[in-house]
Amino acid sequence: MAQKVPSAIKGFKDKYPAEKAQQDWLFHKLTEVIKSFGYSSYDGPLIEPIDLYLNKSSEELVREQTFGLVDRDGRKLVLRPEMTPTLARMVAARAMELVIPLRWFNIGLRYRYEAPQKGRSREFYQIDCDLIGPDSRIADAEIISIAALLLRALGVTPQEAVVYVNSRSSMKDFFKANGISDDLQKPILTIIDRMEKQPVEISHKAILDLGVDRQVVDKILNIDPNDAPIPPDIGECLSYCKSYGVADYIEYNPRIVRGLDYYTGIVFEVKARHGLTRSLYGGGRYNNLITSYGANRDLPGVGFATSDVILLAFLQDLGKLPDFKGTSTIILAPLFENEDPAYVFGWCQDLRKEGMAVETYPEQAPLSKQLTYAQKAGIPFVLIAGEKGTQRW
Amino acid sequence: MAQKVPSAIKGFKDKYPAEKAQQDWLFHKLTEVIKSFGYSSYDGPLIEPIDLYLNKSSEELVREQTFGLVDRDGRKLVLRPEMTPTLARMVAARAMELVIPLRWFNIGLRYRYEAPQKGRSREFYQIDCDLIGPDSRIADAEIISIAALLLRALGVTPQEAVVYVNSRSSMKDFFKANGISDDLQKPILTIIDRMEKQPVEISHKAILDLGVDRQVVDKILNIDPNDAPIPPDIGECLSYCKSYGVADYIEYNPRIVRGLDYYTGIVFEVKARHGLTRSLYGGGRYNNLITSYGANRDLPGVGFATSDVILLAFLQDLGKLPDFKGTSTIILAPLFENEDPAYVFGWCQDLRKEGMAVETYPEQAPLSKQLTYAQKAGIPFVLIAGEKGTQRW
Numbered sequence: 001m002a003q004k005v006p007s008a009i010k011g012f013k014d015k016y017p018a019e020k021a022q023q024d025w026l027f028h029k030l031t032e033v034i035k036s037f038g039y040s041s042y043d044g045p046l047i048e049p050i051d052l053y054l055n056k057s058s059e060e061l062v063r064e065q066t067f068g069l070v071d072r073d074g075r076k077l078v079l080r081p082e083m084t085p086t087l088a089r090m091v092a093a094r095a096m097e098l099v100i101p102l103r104w105f106n107i108g109l110r111y112r113y114e115a116p117q118k119g120r121s122r123e124f125y126q127i128d129c130d131l132i133g134p135d136s137r138i139a140d141a142e143i144i145s146i147a148a149l150l151l152r153a154l155g156v157t158p159q160e161a162v163v164y165v166n167s168r169s170s171m172k173d174f175f176k177a178n179g180i181s182d183d184l185q186k187p188i189l190t191i192i193d194r195m196e197k198q199p200v201e202i203s204h205k206a207i208l209d210l211g212v213d214r215q216v217v218d219k220i221l222n223i224d225p226n227d228a229p230i231p232p233d234i235g236e237c238l239s240y241c242k243s244y245g246v247a248d249y250i251e252y253n254p255r256i257v258r259g260l261d262y263y264t265g266i267v268f269e270v271k272a273r274h275g276l277t278r279s280l281y282g283g284g285r286y287n288n289l290i291t292s293y294g295a296n297r298d299l300p301g302v303g304f305a306t307s308d309v310i311l312l313a314f315l316q317d318l319g320k321l322p323d324f325k326g327t328s329t330i331i332l333a334p335l336f337e338n339e340d341p342a343y344v345f346g347w348c349q350d351l352r353k354e355g356m357a358v359e360t361y362p363e364q365a366p367l368s369k370q371l372t373y374a375q376k377a378g379i380p381f382v383l384i385a386g387e388k389g390t391q392r393w
Numbered sequence: 394m395a396q397k398v399p400s401a402i403k404g405f406k407d408k409y410p411a412e413k414a415q416q417d418w419l420f421h422k423l424t425e426v427i428k429s430f431g432y433s434s435y436d437g438p439l440i441e442p443i444d445l446y447l448n449k450s451s452e453e454l455v456r457e458q459t460f461g462l463v464d465r466d467g468r469k470l471v472l473r474p475e476m477t478p479t480l481a482r483m484v485a486a487r488a489m490e491l492v493i494p495l496r497w498f499n500i501g502l503r504y505r506y507e508a509p510q511k512g513r514s515r516e517f518y519q520i521d522c523d524l525i526g527p528d529s530r531i532a533d534a535e536i537i538s539i540a541a542l543l544l545r546a547l548g549v550t551p552q553e554a555v556v557y558v559n560s561r562s563s564m565k566d567f568f569k570a571n572g573i574s575d576d577l578q579k580p581i582l583t584i585i586d587r588m589e590k591q592p593v594e595i596s597h598k599a600i601l602d603l604g605v606d607r608q609v610v611d612k613i614l615n616i617d618p619n620d621a622p623i624p625p626d627i628g629e630c631l632s633y634c635k636s637y638g639v640a641d642y643i644e645y646n647p648r649i650v651r652g653l654d655y656y657t658g659i660v661f662e663v664k665a666r667h668g669l670t671r672s673l674y675g676g677g678r679y680n681n682l683i684t685s686y687g688a689n690r691d692l693p694g695v696g697f698a699t700s701d702v703i704l705l706a707f708l709q710d711l712g713k714l715p716d717f718k719g720t721s722t723i724i725l726a727p728l729f730e731n732e733d734p735a736y737v738f739g740w741c742q743d744l745r746k747e748g749m750a751v752e753t754y755p756e757q758a759p760l761s762k763q764l765t766y767a768q769k770a771g772i773p774f775v776l777i778a779g780e781k782g783t784q785r786w
Binding site for chain 2: 005006007008009012013014015016017020021023024035036037038040041042043044045046047048049051052067068069071072075077079086089090092093094099100101103104109111113123131133134136138139141142145239240242243244245293294327328329335341342343344345346349352355356357358359360361362363364373376377379
């Protein structure tokens with residue numbers, strides 16, 4: 001009889017109403033800001049051919065972290081680990097008919113086969129927000145400012161989280177000026193990306209091993225985020241961010257390079273000032289991606305993604321995650337044991353038409369039982385009404 | 394260069410903003426009604442162990458229509474084809490702590506490997522709505538009335554769709570009264586479920602072949618939906634539906650039996666009066682399901698599910714699906730070519746704080762280009778403002 005019931009698999013979670021209400025609250029806060037900038041919601045399939053990601057996303061993501069399926073014709077499919085390739089495919093497919101600029105956002109599930117830990121699960125939502133059309137610092141600043149405004153909308157202060165901005169194009173200029181060949185740039189960026197996770201000697205040796213002069217290696221590794229001169233593209237971008245009133249959330253940081261291959265211009269990461277070391281969001285400019293998906297038109301883009309799991313964990317740490325009971329019912333209408341309940345259903349329906357969330361107790365039961373339910377469920381009002389002339393007490 | 398870009402796989406769709414806006418509109422209409430009855434949103438994993446469905450859902454669904462995965466330990470998983478088993482698992486796991494009655498709903502993705510056709514795709518959303526706790530006709534009537542109120546909220550009239558209700562317990566009584574043994578009931582129900590899809594002779598022969606008396610077979614197959622006496626449980630239920638003001642949507646129909654094995658009491662299906670032959674929704678009472686998932690407490694339930702794909706196709710047929718441009722922006726703020734745009738960003742942000750969706754053009758471009766964009770994108774207002782004392786024309 002008491003058979004073993006399969007529970008949710010590792011890295012996946014059952015989401016009961018109190019927790020779902022927190023996620024709904026988060027999505028509501030985020031979409032309110034994003035929609036105020038005129039972004040439209042879009043979506044794509046959760047299952048995609050693996051080819052969509054090859055040579056686009058980071059190799060680690062595609063080769064090691066995807067949930068794979070094989071369809072009945074033997075084709076390799078994956079549960080989407082990120083949204084940008086789907087977005088690029090969709091935009092490329094209709095490049096000539098879509099009204100450019102595009103401001104699009106998606107809130108949807110993503111899957112990554114990683115070790116579950118705080119702020120990370122194998123199933124999570126990402127909120128992607130992209131501005132496609134112009135290659136302008138104005139567009140970069142809008143995306144970065146939205147990232148910062150989302151923090152503010154969630155009640156997070158500049159003392160609690162920061163948007164670190166860097167420019168891959170400025171780094172390219174820096175490499176060029178120091179005689180580093182094009183083919184070394186990608187491995188060096190990867191080493192810089194890992195700098196914070198390992199002792200500086202290891203990063204030093206790794207770059208040296210690539211054949212870079214010791215003097216140049218010192219130069220690369222000694223970039224002091226608090227001291228480096230701000231590259232002009234970032235400077236322009238930051239000046240616009242001031243107008244959005246979010247300058248205090250944003251800092252130039254030459255050590256932020258982002259792991260994904262498709263970024264070409266500004267890149268940024270939002271990080272907690274204390275506690276969580278994983279990024280809260282990541283984003284940047286990708287000027288060649290949509291063309292690489294076959295668009296017969298030049299369509300540069302800039303965007304970011306953040307996840308529900310990391311944001312909820314972060315807000316929880318800060319004590320800024322509201323506590324919901326999971327019910328938004330405001331009125332319970334009890335039913336009486338020896339009375340036709342039909343009358344109650346009628347006036348409850350009238351209250352619902354006025355926009356109120358009203359429950360009737362779903363069976364005829366002693367009043368005390370019904371009142372206990374209202375109290376335990378956190379329903380604030382109990383409304384008792386009878387037909388004219390009836391009397392109950 | 395022009396490499397082949399992998400498009401969405403068969404039965405899956407890219408959802409551009411205009412189409413996504415229709416889905417969002419649908420979900421908003423449905424949740425408005427469901428929340429007015431005090432239902433709370435919950436969710437569960439999209440990937441579940443196949444064991445969760447075995448001997449619970451219909452065998453056809455699990456064996457033939459699931460998208461399967463194998464995890465890295467060799468465990469068989471599926472993308473969830475329906476929500477009820479996840480719901481039952483979640484409720485069973487916390488049966489003693491949850492405040493009963495539960496009113497829960499979920500809007501989430503489901504996957505079925507079926508031949509794509511109008512109103513059916515391999516990836517779709519279902520809206521599930523369940524009332525768990527009492528085994529009462531009051532609860533049955535609430536669920537059936539919500540199903541009907543959703544139709545009304547979508548602008549569908551009783552002349553366009555109908556909620557057919559039947560009672561599996563009444564059928565059981567009928568079988569018993571006619572000397573049909575318990576083990577024959579399931580196969581007979583399956584035959585009745587398929588009656589509308591095949592000539593009556595085939596159904597007749599199929600029941601006869603089970604060893605049922607010809608006289609009884611005639612009785613079973615001659616049940617005229619317009620003539621059969623209404624069983625008392627359905628009668629009580631219908632009288633409550635009247636109080637909800639939805640009686641005109643609801644009809645007793647003894648030929649509705651539903652394919653899923655777990656139903657024990659009332660069952661119902663919403664069908665289009667004309668056109669689409671597939672059900673728009675299906676539901677019923679499942680009194681033993683949650684206990685079968687290990688709940689150490691008796692928790693009868695009643696609920697239904699409907700899908701976005703079928704409802705959108707149905708509304709489209711009726712001409713009742715609104716057309717959205719995909720943008721909800723109401724103001725475009727142009728930027729001028731020789732002027733610092735920062736000022737514009739500031740006042741746009743002020744308007745956003747007032748709840749308006751405002752776009753700035755994301756680069757400095759000729760005004761004519763920006764106005765053409767506003768027109769093509771369907772943005773109703775263009776707001777041009779300069780700093781005090783500046784003059785542009």
